Amino acid sequence: MENRKYVLLKQNKALFKYTVVEKYEAGIVLAGSEVKSLRMRRVSLKGAFCSFKNCELFIQGMRIDAYKNSDYVKVDTLRERKLLLGKRELLRLRKKVEAKGYTIIPIKIYLSGSYVKLEIGIVTGKKKFDKREEIKKRDIERDEARMRKNK
DSSP states (O other): OOOOOEEEEEOOHHHHHEEEEEEEEEEEOOHHHHHHHHTTTTETTOEEEEEEETTTEEEEEEEEEEOOTTOSOOOOTTEEEEEEHHHHHHHHHHHHHHHHEEEOEEEEEEEEETTTEEEEEEEOOOOOHHHHHHHHHHHHHHHHHHHHOOO
């Protein structure tokens, strides 16, 4: 069985603002109409974050628009959704977030086979000079690529 990943949405702005320390793959509990809406890329991770409630991890602020052909199921677009991780992973995440002040944010959402998966990351905020340095590196790489192309 081939397990291909089809990326639906990647949060590039978050990768610019934060330094990712660790990444995890989590399943997500969704309604059927939400999955159909996701397949149509009617999702936004802007401002989304993860938090613990009673030893379970939930994602808050993720917007999945209502599926236009679904009239019998009315699901709140901004409701919190449960993330599915192993017990050890949850304990490890909780320890890091409480002890060192890290934050958990979603990085990308993708289809793995027929399942919807969410890549979450433990992150720390970047300082202004880190962001400037990253912009500088990106500009240099872009200029070098242009020079190689024009030769």
